[in-house]
Amino acid sequence: MVKMEFPSRDSGIAVLVNVDNCIGCRACQVACQTWNGRSPPQTSFSPTFTNPPSLRADAWKVVVFHEITREKVLSFEGSTVKISNAVDVVPIPYNCLHCATAPCARACPVGAIKVSPEGAVVIEASECIGCGYCADACPYDVPKSGSDGKYYKCTFCVDRIQNGKAPACVEVCPANVFTFTSMEKAVKLANDMRASGKAVYGLDVDNYVGGRVRWIFALSGDKASTAFAKQFPEKAVVRTESIREALKSISIPGVGVIAAAVFALGVVAWRRERIRRIRDNGKHKKESKNSSDKGA
Known part of the structure; x- marks a missing residue:
């Protein structure tokens, strides 16, 4: 099904996430749990709407709610009111970004992380030895250890995409947040959004992840400066890469x-x-x- 060979970052598939459309309903989160047979995590209460608070071995997709403050101008019947510190909640559907040259796959000492021809990065649980190098190498804090000591994460629904279907989360979204398409088309759409004033994350990121990821996010510029900064690291520097290279040399x-x-x-x-x-x-x-x- 999958192997350790990265397709060109300009080929394969991608998902463009139009964050402005997200209503925070968590339908994508539930669909991910259901399709992948993950047990629903215990509900916990926190100061935010995010539940569970982060990705887990039994929760491969989480809608993360970010509170941001920005200036707003409200209009009503010809009158306008300016609010300098208006609070907005920005929900970002989050999962593995499936990096062009995934550091987790490069760091795995036993080759348990494979890459499909479409670009899906998949942990083969039967081969995982639980060393945790993938988690150390990931700049996005994605792979998580399960109760069995093995590591788990989003598979890009590789079993679906290789049979002509969209990922489960994409298919159920009621707000048209996700566009599942070829990388070539996703890049074009993302560049069009950028030209219209939106901020885009995922097209030109650090070379550590191959310069691009396959889940590309777009959001209105005035929101993105805060929300994207909270969600995504600006630059990844991880020590595990040198460990992987040392292993390769022997x-x-x-x-x-x-x-x-x-x-x-x-x-x-x-x-x-x-x-x-x-x-x-x-x-x-x-x-x-x-x-x-x-x-x-």
Whole structure:
């Protein structure tokens, strides 16, 4: 189905997200959960509408609500009122952006992350060893560890797009937020939006991700200066890239391959043990605090 070979960033498929159209209904979020058989996450309450608060192993798409302040001019029956610090809520449907040369795939030491001819970046759970390099390498904070220790994220509904269907989230949107099309057409539409005054994210990003992503976002300029700055990092600098390159250099026929495998598995074991100790330490501190509170 998929392999580790990046198609040209100008070929394949893409989704143009017209954020101005988003009404925050979360239909896309529910469709993603349903199609991919993910259990609905426990509802939690926070100061924002975002729920869950971020992507998770069981939540591959989340509508993130950003509160921004900007100047507004309201008109009514010939009169106008200027509001200098009006509050707006900007919902941004968020998932893996499927980078042109995905750092997560380049960082995986066992090749568990594949790329389809269309450009979908997919983690093969059966091959994942849970090392977490993909999460470290991702500048968008996408791959998340599940209860089984493996990492999960949006697959671009590769099972659908390879059968002539749009991604599940795209298909259910009632507000025409998403345009699922070829990369060539998506770029043209995005440039047209940019020419009309909208801000666009995803066409010319850092070379670390290949200079482009396959989920391209457009939003009115006065909103985007704040909302996009909150949602997307300006530049990604991640240490895991050097680790991946070090692994590649020793992956040569014979002993080198074995050494690379042993090294990778050793790092995985160390990482898991470190996470376990941190969790156990946190649990111990919590139990100690509870005991102290009861004694008081």
